[in-house]
Amino acid sequence: MLTTDEKNEIEKAISIVPIRKSACIEALKVVQHHRRWISDESLKDVAAYMEMSPEELDSVATFYNLLFRRPVGRHIILVCDSISCWVMGYEKIRDHLTQKLGIRFGETTPDDRFTLLPNCCLGTCDTAPALMIDKDLYKNVTIEQLDEILQKYS
Amino acid sequence: MEKPLTEHIREDRRPFSLKEYEKVGGYEALRKVMKGMSPKSIVDLVKDSNLRGRGGAGFSTGLKWSFVPQNNSKPKYLIANADEMEPGTFKDRILLECTPHQLIEGMILSAFAIQADQSFVFLRWAYHNAADAIHEAIHEAYSAGYLGKNILGSGYDLDMHLHTGVGRYMCGEETALLNSLEGKRAIPRAKPPFPQISGLFGKPTIVNNVETLCNIPHIINKGSDWFHKLSLTQDTGTKIFGVSGKVKKPGAWELPLGITMRELINEYAGGMQDGLKFKGALPGGASVEFLVEEHLDVKLDYTSVAAAGSRLGTGTLIILDDKTCPVGFVQNLEYFFAQESCGFCTPCREGLPWVSKILSSIDEGAGREEDMKLLEFHTKYLGPGNTFCALAPGAMAPLQSAIKYFRKDFEQHIHEQKCPWK
Numbered sequence: 381m382l383t384t385d386e387k388n389e390i391e392k393a394i395s396i397v398p399i400r401k402s403a404c405i406e407a408l409k410v411v412q413h414h415r416r417w418i419s420d421e422s423l424k425d426v427a428a429y430m431e432m433s434p435e436e437l438d439s440v441a442t443f444y445n446l447l448f449r450r451p452v453g454r455h456i457i458l459v460c461d462s463i464s465c466w467v468m469g470y471e472k473i474r475d476h477l478t479q480k481l482g483i484r485f486g487e488t489t490p491d492d493r494f495t496l497l498p499n500c501c502l503g504t505c506d507t508a509p510a511l512m513i514d515k516d517l518y519k520n521v522t523i524e525q526l527d528e529i530l531q532k533y534s
Numbered sequence: 535m536e537k538p539l540t541e542h543i544r545e546d547r548r549p550f551s552l553k554e555y556e557k558v559g560g561y562e563a564l565r566k567v568m569k570g571m572s573p574k575s576i577v578d579l580v581k582d583s584n585l586r587g588r589g590g591a592g593f594s595t596g597l598k599w600s601f602v603p604q605n606n607s608k609p610k611y612l613i614a615n616a617d618e619m620e621p622g623t624f625k626d627r628i629l630l631e632c633t634p635h636q637l638i639e640g641m642i643l644s645a646f647a648i649q650a651d652q653s654f655v656f657l658r659w660a661y662h663n664a665a666d667a668i669h670e671a672i673h674e675a676y677s678a679g680y681l682g683k684n685i686l687g688s689g690y691d692l693d694m695h696l697h698t699g700v701g702r703y704m705c706g707e708e709t710a711l712l713n714s715l716e717g718k719r720a721i722p723r724a725k726p727p728f729p730q731i732s733g734l735f736g737k738p739t740i741v742n743n744v745e746t747l748c749n750i751p752h753i754i755n756k757g758s759d760w761f762h763k764l765s766l767t768q769d770t771g772t773k774i775f776g777v778s779g780k781v782k783k784p785g786a787w788e789l790p791l792g793i794t795m796r797e798l799i800n801e802y803a804g805g806m807q808d809g810l811k812f813k814g815a816l817p818g819g820a821s822v823e824f825l826v827e828e829h830l831d832v833k834l835d836y837t838s839v840a841a842a843g844s845r846l847g848t849g850t851l852i853i854l855d856d857k858t859c860p861v862g863f864v865q866n867l868e869y870f871f872a873q874e875s876c877g878f879c880t881p882c883r884e885g886l887p888w889v890s891k892i893l894s895s896i897d898e899g900a901g902r903e904e905d906m907k908l909l910e911f912h913t914k915y916l917g918p919g920n921t922f923c924a925l926a927p928g929a930m931a932p933l934q935s936a937i938k939y940f941r942k943d944f945e946q947h948i949h950e951q952k953c954p955w956k
Contacts, residue, residue, distance in 0.1 A: 397735075398609075402735075406697075406717075439719060440718060443702065443719040444700035444720075445701035445702055446659055446701035447700050458660075461866075463816075463867055464778035464779060466862075467778075467779050467853075467863070468780070499701075500703060500874065501620070503626075503658070504624055505623070505776065506624060506776060507784070517660075
């Protein structure tokens with residue numbers, strides 16, 4: 381069941397498009413914002429609300445990199461693996477993170493604290509290597525800084 | 535040297551508020567237009583200015599606008615493509631975060647020129663600071679009467695919405711962007727019909743890049759002759775150039791079109807890091823051809839870079855130095871393209887992962903003699919005309935030029951069965 385808050389936020393998105401189901405990506409974003417990820421059950425609820433079949437909505441949900449159809453941790457670490465960061469040594473950052481957290485890309489720590497994901501160019505190539513945790517962008521990242529950065533997130 | 539787009543960017547990079555923007559002449563162009571310029575006269579002015587799209591393709595902005603049917607049918611749409619996701623590109627972010635009202639004024643003027651009544655900023659999800667800045671600026675613009683009903687008493691109405699994406703490179707392609715905005719998978723549409731005729735929800739639509747739109751208020755204030763004089767060559771205006779990779783001072787600078795690659799790297803980016811030599815560069819994001827040492831004096835404008843066998847693209851250089859493996863460099867690019875292929879057309883969906891795997895095996899020391907032929911096969915069969923959209927041809931640009939300029943390095947990997955750089 382969608383909550384009243386979720387419904388209100390989805391209605392706002394519906395109000396600016398001429399076709400109800402055109403707001404379906406916004407609706408998925410709303411649900412993910414409240415529930416961290418989009419379960420099968422959430423997907424069915426959103427589909428019903430948007431007057432779509434679950435299959436049609438899932439074809440959209442599974443297309444986009446940042447709509448999560450599997451459970452994720454409390455914090456999402458996005459490591460830029462695109463060209464400028466690769467040139468500037470992203471692999472060291474990746475290796476340190478996977479070792480420190482004991483997880484590979486696509487996995488979540490057992491305590492649910494972090495999900496580690498690779499990510500396309502974060503658009504801050506002059507300060508590569510870069511990574512993003514939730515909404516916080518970190519530039520010119522060094523291995524030495526990483527431990528300190530991770531401590532900010534509980 | 536004039537820097538119309540960036541001269542008012544604050545040192546602390548905080549967004550310019552409405553009051554600050556108005557103090558330096560902000561919304562003067564809008565007042566001028568609303569006092570009595572016709573939509574057609576704006577289209578003609580922008581055509582005369584010879585402004586070319588700053589998103590990568592370099593198509594004439596005024597010409598693009600002129601394809602929108604001139605009638606009173608509603609709705610019509612104007613969309614700012616702020617989905618900056620080309621690897622190595624970080625120019626629109628600066629404009630979005632620091633001068634949101636410049637973009638909004640540019641959008642209102644452009645919307646008026648094509649008589650659009652609805653507008654969207656299609657913003658990349660990762661640009662959280664930009665989202666806050668644009669959200670606030672749209673709110674301020676409504677409060678000041680620059681958006682909404684009867685703008686500045688002119689009788690012209692325009693609404694503006696901010697849409698943040700959910701991550702997919704394809705969304706930067708304008709017809710895929712329209713599908714995404716309609717709540718669909720971001721796959722490209724067949725052209726024709728072009729979006730100018732049948733775009734968002736089947737209505738006439740213009741999609742322009744952020745940097746393109748930010749130029750419009752200045753062209754209206756200062757005229758097309760002024761815009762011509764900004765550049766050093768036949769391609770008019772300034773450009774936000776960037777440099778990333780192993781240079782001393784990576785960064786972005788607004789400079790006249792037509793400065794040389796050598797000037798940009800040496801005078802602005804501080805030259806190569808100590809102990810490293812320039813080996814090559816992609817002049818405008820990931821989907822363009824390499825330029826090498828013999829091209830250092832090529833003028834960075836659309837025409838000259840094309841004559842040198844590449845494309846200016848987004849104008850943000852990615853530098854390849856002599857201590858970085860060119861095969862690994864290209865493998866990183868092809869892996870990106872393979873991941874981001876939308877999967878809609880077969881050659882791109884199947885071909886790009888194949889290319890990426892071949893490059894990986896060469897890089898890991900398992901390359902075979904026939905791999906070079908296979909790679910060359912793909913540069914032809916994933917090239918222009920063989921795929922549905924420009925993603926795969928774009929992916930082949932750095933590959934085919936790398937084979938051309940760095941063939942010995944590829945062959946050395948295969949002969950020695952290892953990466954000489956590791």
